[in-house]
Amino acid sequence: MSEMKYEAPVVNQETEHFWNATKNGTFLLKKCNDCGKFHYYPRSLCPYCFSDKTVWVESKGAGTLYTYSVMRRAPIPYCLAYITLDEGPTMMSHIVDSNFDDIAIGKRVKLVMKPTAGEEKLPCFALA
Amino acid sequence: MSIKGKAYIAGVYEHPGRNLPDKSLAQIHAELCKGALEDAGLTKADVDGFFCAGDTPGLGAISIADYMGLDLKYTDTTETGGSSYVCHVGHAAAAIAAGKCSVALVTLAGKPRSEKMAVGTGMRLGAKDAPETGFENIYWPNTTNMYGMAAMRHMHEFGTTSEQLAWIKVAASHHAQWNEHALLRDVVTVEDVLNSPIISDPLHRLDCCVITDGGGAMVIVSPEIAKSLKRHSVKVLGHGEAPKHISGGRVDLTFTGARWSGPRAFEEAGVTPRDIKYASIYDSFTITVLETLEDLGFCEKGQGGKFVSDGNLISGVGKLPFNTDGGGLCNNHPANRGGITKVIEAVRQLRGEAHPKVQVKNCDIALAHGTGGSIGTRMGSATVILGSE
Numbered sequence: 001m002s003e004m005k006y007e008a009p010v011v012n013q014e015t016e017h018f019w020n021a022t023k024n025g026t027f028l029l030k031k032c033n034d035c036g037k038f039h040y041y042p043r044s045l046c047p048y049c050f051s052d053k054t055v056w057v058e059s060k061g062a063g064t065l066y067t068y069s070v071m072r073r074a075p076i077p078y079c080l081a082y083i084t085l086d087e088g089p090t091m092m093s094h095i096v097d098s099n100f101d102d103i104a105i106g107k108r109v110k111l112v113m114k115p116t117a118g119e120e121k122l123p124c125f126a127l128a
Numbered sequence: 129m130s131i132k133g134k135a136y137i138a139g140v141y142e143h144p145g146r147n148l149p150d151k152s153l154a155q156i157h158a159e160l161c162k163g164a165l166e167d168a169g170l171t172k173a174d175v176d177g178f179f180c181a182g183d184t185p186g187l188g189a190i191s192i193a194d195y196m197g198l199d200l201k202y203t204d205t206t207e208t209g210g211s212s213y214v215c216h217v218g219h220a221a222a223a224i225a226a227g228k229c230s231v232a233l234v235t236l237a238g239k240p241r242s243e244k245m246a247v248g249t250g251m252r253l254g255a256k257d258a259p260e261t262g263f264e265n266i267y268w269p270n271t272t273n274m275y276g277m278a279a280m281r282h283m284h285e286f287g288t289t290s291e292q293l294a295w296i297k298v299a300a301s302h303h304a305q306w307n308e309h310a311l312l313r314d315v316v317t318v319e320d321v322l323n324s325p326i327i328s329d330p331l332h333r334l335d336c337c338v339i340t341d342g343g344g345a346m347v348i349v350s351p352e353i354a355k356s357l358k359r360h361s362v363k364v365l366g367h368g369e370a371p372k373h374i375s376g377g378r379v380d381l382t383f384t385g386a387r388w389s390g391p392r393a394f395e396e397a398g399v400t401p402r403d404i405k406y407a408s409i410y411d412s413f414t415i416t417v418l419e420t421l422e423d424l425g426f427c428e429k430g431q432g433g434k435f436v437s438d439g440n441l442i443s444g445v446g447k448l449p450f451n452t453d454g455g456g457l458c459n460n461h462p463a464n465r466g467g468i469t470k471v472i473e474a475v476r477q478l479r480g481e482a483h484p485k486v487q488v489k490n491c492d493i494a495l496a497h498g499t500g501g502s503i504g505t506r507m508g509s510a511t512v513i514l515g516s517e
Contacts, residue, residue, distance in 0.1 A: 010262040019262075039376035041263035047376035067284070067381060069276030071268070071328045073249050080273045080328075082379055089377025092264050092505075105284040122266060 004078055004094070008118030014044050017056060022121040025113045028056045029087055040089035061111030062086050063125065070100050083109055083125050097126040130396050135221035135232075136354035136361035137514065139168025140472045142453075143342035146311045146460060149242035153185045154195045156237040160345035161196060168347040169357050170231060175347075177202040177229030179220050181212035183238050183343075183463040192235075202229040208371070208508025209500020210410060210465035212236075213346075215510040217471060217496075218367025220348040230350040237343030238463020247339050247464050248272040249327060264505065271412070272336060273328035274504025278381040279415040280330060285382055285430065290330055292433030293414040294321035297334050297457050299441035300411065304454025306483040311338045312458040335414040337456035337466070344468035346475075362478045365399070365493070366513040368392025373506035384416075385509025386423035386497060393495070393511035394425075401425040404513075405491045406477040407448055408470035410499040411455045417441075420497055421448075424511065443486040452477065452486035467498035471512065478516040492516045 011019045021028045030042035034051035046054050068081035079095040081103075095103055096112055109125035116122050141163030148156060157180075165171060178189045178200050185191060188205035202223050206215050213236050220232035240247055248271045255261060282288045298318055304310040316334060324333040354361035369392070372385035394400060401424060409424075411417045418432040426448055427435040440446030453459045453473040456466040474494040476482045493515050500508040 006266060009266050010256065012257075012262070014259075015262050037376075041260060041377075043259070043376075066379060067277045067281035069273040069280055069328045069330075071249075071270070071273045071276075073272075073325070073327045074268075078268065080267060080269055080277060082277060082381070084379075090374075090379035091377060092267055092269065094267055105280065116266070 004076060006114060006116040006122050008116050009120050009122070015042065018042055019120045022113060022123070023119045025121060027059045027061055027111055027113065027123045029059045029089070030054045031057045038087045038089050040091045059111070060086055062128070063109055065095070065103070065105055065107045065109055066090050067105055068095055068103055079103060081125070094124045095126065096124045102127060131218060131221040131225050131367060132365050132396055133363060134225035134351065135348050135364045136351060137346055137364065137475050138349045138354055138357055138359060138361040139164040139170065139347035140344065140475045141167050142344045142460065142469055142472050143462070144309045145342050146309065146340040147241050148239060148341040153237060153239060154192060156343055157184065157192055157235045158196050160235050160237060160343050161233055164233065164345035164347045167359065169359050170347060172196070172198065174231045175233050176200055177220060177223055177232035179204045179216040179232055179234045181205065181236065182207040183236055183465065208510065210412065210467045211369070211498030211500035211508040211510040213467035214471060214496055214498035214512055215369050215508070217348065217364060217512045218369065218510070221364045221367065224348065224350050230353055232348040234346045234348065234468065235343065236463055236465065236468040239341040240464050241339050241341045245339065248336050260505070269504065271502065272331055274502045275413045275415055276328040276331045278419065278503045281381045282415065282419065283330065286433065288418065288433040290322055291318055292437050293335055293418060294318040295436045295439065296411070296414040296417045296441060297321050299439060300451055300455045300457040302442045303452045303486050304458035306485040307454045307459055310454040310459040311340055331413060331415070337412050337461040338458065339464065340460050340462050342460060343462040344472050346468065346471060360479045362475050363515040363517045364512065365515045366393040366395070366397030367511070368396065369508070369510040371506065371508055381504060382419065383429065384419050384423050384499060384503055385507055386420045386511060389509040389511040390424040393513050397513035399493055399513060403493050404495045406452070406474065406488045406494040407450050408474045408496040409450050410467065410470060410497055411451060411457045412461070412499065414457070416499055416503060419503065420499065424497065443488060449486070449488050452482050465500060467500065470496040470498055474514055478514055
């Protein structure tokens with residue numbers, strides 16, 4: 001399998017902290033201190049209760065494959081996926097470092113931080 | 129307050145072209161408006177409301193109103209992707225009911241075929257400032273793999289199969305053979321669909337809609353104006369719409385916004401799914417139709433595969449004739465957003481003017497449903513129910 005080449009992420013004022021943390025391999029989630037819920041992608045205001053008391057928490061980096069689709073008609077086929085993190089939210093990502101034939105919904109996955117064209121790293125997942 | 133009976137679709141027009149390299153985008157919009165007004169028996173001078181979406185060139189409705197020389201009292205540039213034009217039926221009816229305008233034009237036009245856009249497999253660049261862009265586009269979601277993820281999950285939860293999805297394309301192709309303007313007119317079999325190459329699991333090439341130029345337009349008028357016209361106008365009975373999104377990470381790709389837009393439309397119209405004689409269902413992909421049929425209540429959630437099998441969507445054969453023009457899967461998906469063609473074929477059916485081979489007998493109540501954006505992330509959904517009166 002050829003390695004994917006990821007672009008540098010689009011970073012803004014609200015997401016700079018998230019992407020800076022990835023430079024050291026850290027994958028952060030946002031949690032609301034008022035309603036207690038995690039959400040994804042990270043926002044400054046909680047999308048559930050609209051509280052501004054949202055804080056960054058490091059993810060345990062483990063989850064379950066919710067769904068996926070291997071894009072066959074691409075120069076390098078890749079596996080787009082949704083991962084349901086153990087913290088609760090489901091996030092879009094890639095299944096990497098795994099044989100496409102072994103991928104199945106419901107399988108456990110673990111975090112793999114992949115390099116991008118920038119200093120930031122990209123949260124991806126491999127079969128556990 | 130309800131819009132039921134407060135507005136009528138008096139004129140419709142679908143561009144006969146599917147590849148229009150020699151026309152400008154504004155020109156196509158204008159040709160469509162001319163066609164729809166002529167169908168209604170109205171003139172440009174009668175128009176006082178204009179409804180359009182993101183496919184319209186220039187600033188909202190303003191540039192195209194200038195180009196066509198429209199004098200307007202009311203404009204609406206709602207953008208919910210392919211469902212926009214189904215929303216517009218409800219929005220125009222509401223504006224007419226409130227006395228804001230009395231002759232509303234709705235247009236959709238585009239040229240993705242002649243511009244050779246890789247619509248389904250090309251990267252979606254995403255708006256730079258859209259909040260999701262940084263967390264999604266970097267993973268290269270495109271149209272086909274996002275709908276593919278929905279299909280994979282539906283198969284996992286309900287046992288839906290590729291064979292069942294293929295029946296949706298088969299039904300569309302049976303209808304398209306009678307449409308002289310359809311891009312694809314060959315009747316296909318389940319095997320043909322399954323033997324076409326996989327684009328993104330589990331979707332085959334023939335699970336995907338066509339890429340076409342062209343578009344459509346509609347004229348929606350007040351009851352008084354409808355009464356004054358010779359042409360058969362179709363009554364707007366109900367409308368519902370809803371965005372569906374990823375809810376902060378509570379993702380469920382097994383249903384669409386039709387779960388909410390459908391009941392709103394049925395309630396306003398005072399009818400149930402059993403009353404629908406013909407349905408135009410947005411068909412960007414076969415999976416779009418399957419989930420929408422379930423969400424609108426034509427069958428139980430998870431039973432869509434069984435419902436569409438054995439030709440149940442084929443006019444004259446099955447329980448629920450759908451997309452008798454050949455739909456987006458075979459006929460036309462102009463501007464990569466076919467919403468208006470869904471309403472137009474429903475109007476043809478209610479007027480008794482669909483092709484005789486696909487015309488539904490005694491078609492008195494029809495439904496049109498639009499889906500915009502992506503069922504893999506966030507979408508606009510809109511449902512209208514129309515009566516022949």
